[in-house]
Amino acid sequence: xxxxxxxxxxxxxxxxxxxxxxxxxxxxxxxxxxxxxxxxxxxxxxxxxxxxxxxxxxxxxxxxxxxxxxxxxxxxxxxxxxxxxxxxxxxxxxxxxxxxxxxxxxxxxxxxxxxxxxxxxxxxxxxxxxxxxxxxxxxxxxxxxxxxxxxxxxxxxxxxxxxxxxxxxxxxxxxxxxxxxxxxxxxxxxxxxxxxxxxxxxxxxxxxxxxxxxxxxxxxxxxxxxxxxxxxxxxxxxxxxxxxxxxxxxxxxxxxxxxxxxxxxxxxxxxxxxxxxxxxxxxxxxxxxxxxxxxxxxxxxxxxxxxxxxxxxxxxxxxxxxxxxxxxxxxxxxxxxxxx
Amino acid sequence: xxxxxxxxxxxxxxxxxxxxxxxxxxxxxxxxxxxxxxxxxxxxxxxxxxxxxxxxxxxxxxxxxxxxxxxxxxxxxxxxxxxxxxxxxxxxxxxxxxxxxxxxxxxxxxxxxxxxxxxxxxxxxxxxxxxxxxxxxxxxxxxxxxxxxxxxxxxxxxxxxxxxxxxxxxxxxxxxxxxxxxxxxxxxxxxxxxxxxxxxxxxxxxxxxxxxxxxxxxxxxxxxxxxxxxxxxx
Numbered sequence: 001x002x003x004x005x006x007x008x009x010x011x012x013x014x015x016x017x018x019x020x021x022x023x024x025x026x027x028x029x030x031x032x033x034x035x036x037x038x039x040x041x042x043x044x045x046x047x048x049x050x051x052x053x054x055x056x057x058x059x060x061x062x063x064x065x066x067x068x069x070x071x072x073x074x075x076x077x078x079x080x081x082x083x084x085x086x087x088x089x090x091x092x093x094x095x096x097x098x099x100x101x102x103x104x105x106x107x108x109x110x111x112x113x114x115x116x117x118x119x120x121x122x123x124x125x126x127x128x129x130x131x132x133x134x135x136x137x138x139x140x141x142x143x144x145x146x147x148x149x150x151x152x153x154x155x156x157x158x159x160x161x162x163x164x165x166x167x168x169x170x171x172x173x174x175x176x177x178x179x180x181x182x183x184x185x186x187x188x189x190x191x192x193x194x195x196x197x198x199x200x201x202x203x204x205x206x207x208x209x210x211x212x213x214x215x216x217x218x219x220x221x222x223x224x225x226x227x228x229x230x231x232x233x234x235x236x237x238x239x240x241x242x243x244x245x246x247x248x249x250x251x252x253x254x255x256x257x258x259x260x261x262x263x264x265x266x267x268x269x270x271x272x273x274x275x276x277x278x279x280x281x282x283x284x285x286x287x288x289x290x291x292x293x294x295x296x297x298x299x300x301x302x303x304x305x306x307x308x309x310x311x312x313x314x315x316x317x318x319x320x321x322x323x324x325x326x327x328x329x330x331x332x333x334x335x336x337x338x339x340x
Numbered sequence: 341x342x343x344x345x346x347x348x349x350x351x352x353x354x355x356x357x358x359x360x361x362x363x364x365x366x367x368x369x370x371x372x373x374x375x376x377x378x379x380x381x382x383x384x385x386x387x388x389x390x391x392x393x394x395x396x397x398x399x400x401x402x403x404x405x406x407x408x409x410x411x412x413x414x415x416x417x418x419x420x421x422x423x424x425x426x427x428x429x430x431x432x433x434x435x436x437x438x439x440x441x442x443x444x445x446x447x448x449x450x451x452x453x454x455x456x457x458x459x460x461x462x463x464x465x466x467x468x469x470x471x472x473x474x475x476x477x478x479x480x481x482x483x484x485x486x487x488x489x490x491x492x493x494x495x496x497x498x499x500x501x502x503x504x505x506x507x508x509x510x511x512x513x514x515x516x517x518x519x520x521x522x523x524x525x526x527x528x529x530x531x532x533x534x535x536x537x538x539x540x541x542x543x544x545x546x547x548x549x550x551x552x553x554x555x556x557x558x559x560x561x562x563x564x565x566x567x568x569x570x571x572x573x574x
Contacts, residue, residue, distance in 0.1 A: 268510070271481060279474050281562055282546045289545040290537050297536025313496045316541050317446060317519070317530070 106219045106288060115221040116284050122224065127266055135267030143264035145189045150261040151200065152181050152188030153254060157242035161203035165211045165302050170201045203302070205242070206235020210299030219288055227291035398492035401500040401520040401527045406489045408437050409504065416482045427476050434472075439528030440464050442521060446530065447543045454556045466563040473567065485509035487516075498522060499530070 106112060159174035177193040177200065185192040194200060209231050210216070217230030225236060247254045266273075280286040415421070415429045444464045445452050455463060490503040499521050506514045519531040531540040550559045 272478075275474075275477060279566070280546060281559075281566070282549045285546045285549045286542060289542045293537040293541060294535065301536075316538060316544075317495075317497075317499060317521075318449075 105292060108218055108220065112219060112221040112288075113284055115223055116287070118223060119221065119226055127263070128270070131263050131266035132270060134263045135270065138264070138267075140268075143268060144191075146257065146261050146264050148181065148185070148191045149188040150257050151191070152178065152185075153247050153249065153257060154239075154243060155181075156246035157205075157239055158201055158203050160242055160246075161205055161208045162201060164208045165203060167201075167203070167302075170203065173198050174201055204235055204298075205238030206232045206295065207298045207302050208238075209235060210295070211302040216292070216295060219292065227287050229292070229295065232291075232295060394494045397494055397498065398500045398502075401518075401522075402489065402492040402502050404437065404520070404527050405492075405502040405504065405518050405529075408433060409487045409489060413485075413487065416479060417484075423480050426479065427472075430479060431472055431476065434475075435468070437529050438471075439521065439523060439530050440468050442523065442528070442530050443467070443540065446540055447547060448551075449544055449548070451548065451551045451556060451559075454551075459556065459560060462560060463563075466560065466567055469567045470563055481510075483509040485511065495519070500527075501533075 155174055155178050159171055159178070162170040162174055176198045180193045180196065180198065181188050181191060184190075191200075206229075214231050216232065220228050220230060220233055222228045222233060222236070228236065243258075244251055244254065249257070276286065277283050411433050412430055415426055415433070418426070421429070441464060444460075444467050447467065448455070448463070452460070485506055485508040488505045488507055490505060492500050492502045494500055499519055502518045502520065504516050504518065506512060506516065515533075515535055517533040518529050519533065520527050521530045531538055533539070547559060550562055554562070
């Protein structure tokens with residue numbers, strides 16, 4: 001529902017993915033044999049070799065100017081350059097040769113763990129039993145109807161955010177969904193629009209903030225509402241205000257629909273949550289990391305960042321000489337095939 | 341909260357700010373928004389497809405993912421198998437496409453170097469079991485589903501991400517992207533990204549937390565005891 005966090009993608013680096021993605025449009029004008037421009041020190045420590053990547057890029061308009069300025073530096077994917085550098089030459093790719101230091105995503109961990117524990121208790125003793133009971137007495141199609149109905153109530157907020165994100169096509173889809181589902185869909189109980197090919201968007205205010213470059217800030221667990229960040233929390237407030245402003249139901253009815261939807265959702269995910277809670281080595285860290293990754297992914301999606309930046313890529317899938325550990329591989333064969 | 345006075349103050353203050361511009365937006369929202377939609381509704385050009393060389397490079401891993409997905413769905417749809425047999429078969433398939441050695445190194449990150457040689461071997465084994473526990477039991481609640489294998493993309497250092505999406509079942513619409521690396525003349529999966537969440541990154545965060553609190557021995561011990569627990573019945 002919220003948006004990103006660059007927390008495990010340190011911020012100076014985090015903006016690079018979008019930029020290199022933005023570069024795709026102007027880059028097309030470059031010739032195959034153009035020399036790769038020199039890199040000035042403050043922008044990148046090492047010159048990236050030209051690389052070719054697939055994938056689209058949309059939503060670049062907001063950063064067009066910056067993109068234009070940086071494109072000669074970061075862009076450059078040419079067919080001629082598709083002779084891959086060999087594995088050891090990570091430097092050529094502009095990758096750090098060591099795992100980068102990762103900024104602490106959770107400076108308020110102590111407080112957050114406290115709130116998280118409180119939420120867990122509230123979930124285990126209130127929400128989960130209620131949800132189990134609810135799941136027991138209601139059929140699944142009813143959950144679906146509630147979900148659709150709530151989705152229609154949220155739609156104007158989504159539309160508003162899609163407009164703020166300059167997503168014309170998405171905004172038109174949102175309007176289409178409202179018009180179709182509010183009428184043919186029996187005031188939102190049925191989702192007729194999706195089978196008609198009008199996809200459901202889920203833009204939120206936290207995502208919108210991220211789209212316009214607001215950083216997520218520290219991770220923050222909200223009482224009752226769960227994992228969030230500073231930006232995510234503001235996003236929640238924004239979405240809540242939007243929902244209550246745009247709803248055509250009385251406020252109390254909106255509350256009830258929302259509440260029932262949450263209980264239905266919880267009852268549909270009893271097993272998944274049980275399993276994750278039981279099996280993760282640290283459930284708090286699991287939730288924190290998952291939240292941050294999802295919100296980052298949502299902002300990336302809004303910005304049309306399809307291409308991973310070398311930096312964030314290296315952070316997760318980094319390459320280190322030591323790391324290859326040929327000795328280990330020689331002794332154990334290739335893992336994955338060394339079993340039975 | 342109990343006093344009636346603040347209520348009377350708060351009410352109008354919530355509604356007032358929206359009267360001007362936002363009020364107009366709400367009352368004429370459809371027209372207004374149609375207009376906005378037209379203004380912003382330019383079609384951003386879709387990107388051209390993969391270049392030929394990239395497509396070549398990505399073809400093999402994409403085929404591998406498609407083949408593996410078919411095999412797994414085949415096992416899930418074989419009617420006369422019990423949970424244990426089904427699980428064993430899926431495990432065999434999964435173990436053959438996963439590069440546990442690379443995944444273990446990436447998951448442990450700098451902590452990998454803190455492990456002694458026998459500890460490394462042990463960790464890889466325990467991690468394998470742990471993954472099997474984590475994901476194996478999810479297959480027991482399988483409902484009829486299909487997996488659409490979408491495009492594939494070449495990443496830095498020639499890794500390939502294969503994009504897939506689940507169609508049908510309770511997980512309808514979920515995206516699962518597989519990252520593969522070509523190592524020792526073989527394509528192997530090194531990460532699964534579900535709805536934007538990399539399993540590798542998530543495990544790394546958790547393991548790092550355990551290591552920072554209890555050291556690498558503590559981590560191995562935690563995994564050992566976790567894996568020794570019986571799985572509760574689903």
